[in-house]
Amino acid sequence: MDGRTPYSQLSEKELDDILCTEQAKLDKWSEKNLTLDLTRGKPNQAQLDLSSKMLSIISDRGDCFSESGLDCRNYGILDGLPETKRLFSELLGLPQESILVLGNSSLNVMYDTLVRCMLFGVYGGYEPWSRQGRIKFICPSPGYDRHFTICRTLGIEMIPVKLNSDGPDMDEVYNIACSDPSVKGIWCVPKFSNPEGITYSDEIVEQIAAMKPAAPDFRVFWDNAYAVHELYDEEVHLANIFDYAKENGTEDHIFYFASTSKITFPGSGLAIMAASEKNLEQILPIIATQTIGYDKINQMRHVKFFKDANGVREHMRRQAAILRPKFELVERVFRDKLEGYDIAHWSNPRGGYFISLYVEPGCAKRVYQLARSAGVTLTPAGSTYPYGRDPQDSNLRIAPTFPELEELKPATEILCTCIKLATAEKMLKEKRKH
Ligand SMILES: Cc1ncc(COP(=O)(O)O)c(C=O)c1O
Structure with missing residues (x-):
């Protein structure tokens, strides 16, 4: 932005002035005893009301x-x-016969799926994963913290790989997956990823489908949680991974997940899994041991409410009208307060639930602490990486959906103050070292 000087070009005195000004602002905010929350990637009441019928x-x-x-x-x-x-x-766009309609949470379905792999192995008569020694999963990062928690809980080693703007770094993924048979899977959030908001390109989807991993029992955990969660009218295209898998004879590699948590009611929606015929043949008898079945009345409720896919799409346009101003407000405040100083950059997602914010390396934890002291809760720094370890200590996940606009504005402004303060502190420290 014109007239603004990057912090890296400022003198010690200028940085000191920023420190004082921003600290004074933060103290003022702190006196207000605010409790503002940017952690919760959940729908707000107006969104839930759209499904009240x-x-x-x-x-x-x-x-x-x-x-x-x-x-x-x-x-x-x-x-x-x-x-x-x-x-x-x-x-x-999935064949009806490949779909299972299961419980009320795709997280639960993904957890159960992994536990099933650990206990029973996957289709093809392979040893259960838990009997194959130490196994590993590829984790494009930053990513969804709860995927990482599942791996951690089950003792699965996580290998972070870089998530680019068009999907995971496939050179890294191929190197890891095609050389080491203890690598059993990869987490993918292919559309409006959490927290980056990126969507995989056709080339990346094809490469994932075409991969011939060293482990014959490798599985792609394709978590399409934000399949229909556009913020704007134009649809963001995601290729159908099963189409590419069919061309490559790898349909058995794919476990596909989705849910209506962020379409109707989280916790009272429907979760689905889709998989090849052979995978389903193996999975269904195990599920039959686990349960007598899922909530069919809720399944009827969803069908009667939406009628067809266009009903869902129309409903999602109404949700987008509620969410768009919130995302735009956060992006506007970031631009107004931060642009031109070279101290932060952020994603401008076209859908999904999050904005991914990057501050100067080494500052994310400090920003989190400062914001907390002023009454703004952020998702803890590091959570978007396996083991909670952001190698740069730079990424923060912002969830603008739940707060009202009146809360979102001060929360984002406070966050910007914290970013300026933490960056000035860091740069001053470095200058004084020399
Ligand atoms: C990528 C991703 N997958 C899954 C979920 C959870 O979905 P569900 O409510 O169906 O368990 C979330 C929720 O934040 C998510 O961001």
């Missing part, structure tokens, strides 16, 4: 019969109602 859409026994005549109030059907599968099939 679902609460009464099933009100009678007559609403409970599936098109096959099945009474959804009773036992029966493990893999999902045909009409619910059809809805997801149309929405996500």
Whole structure:
């Protein structure tokens, strides 16, 4: 921005002045005893209200019969109602027969899937992963902290690889996956990734599908959590990984996940998994041991509410109208307060739930602490990396969806003050060392 000098070109005196000014601002904010939260990647009340009709859409026994005549109030059907599968099939471009409609959280489905691999192995008669010694997963980073927590909990070693603006660094992924049979999988959030908001290019999707990993029992955990979560009218294209997998004969490598948590009600939505026929053949009997089936009344509720994929898309346009101003506000405040100083950069996502913010290396933890002292809670620095270790201590995940605009503005302004303060502190320290 014109008239602004990068901090790296400032004198000790100028940095000292910034320190004093920004500290004074922060002290003023602190006196207000604010409690502002930028951690929660969850829908706000206005978004939830868009789905309120679902609460009464099933009100009678007559609403409970599936098109096959099945009474959804009773036992029966493990893999999902045909009409619910059809809805997801149309929405996500997946063959209906590849879809399982499961519980209320895709995180739960991913956890169960990994545990199943650990206990029973994958299709093909391979040893369970837990009997193969130390196993490893490739973790494009920054990424979704809960993927990393699952690996950590199950004792799976995580190998971070760089996430570029078009997907994971595939040279790194190939080097690791194709040389080491103890590498059993990769986490992918292919569209509006958490927290970067990037979408994999067709080339990257193809390369992932075409990969011939050293482990014959390798699996791609394709977490398409934000498949229909555009913030703007133009649809952001993501290639269908199963199309490329079919061309390469690798359909069995793919485990696909999605949910309606950020479409209808988190915790009261539907999670799905899609996989090849052979994978499903192995998985379904194990699920049958685990449960009598999932909530079919909720599956009916979703079908009656949306009717078809266009119903979901229309609903998501209404959600976007609520979310867009929040993302734009954060980006505007960042531009106004930070641009031109060369002390931070951030993503401008076209969808999803997060803005990824990068501060000067070595400053993210300090920014987190300063913000907390002024009443703004951020997701802890480091959480977006395996083991909570950001090698640069630079990335922060901002979740603008839940707070109202009136809270979001001061929270973002406070954050900018903290960034200036932490950067000035760091640069002064470096200057005084010399
Ligand atoms: C990438 C990603 N996957 C999965 C989830 C969780 O989804 P669910 O609510 O279906 O468990 C989230 C939620 O933040 C997410 O960001």
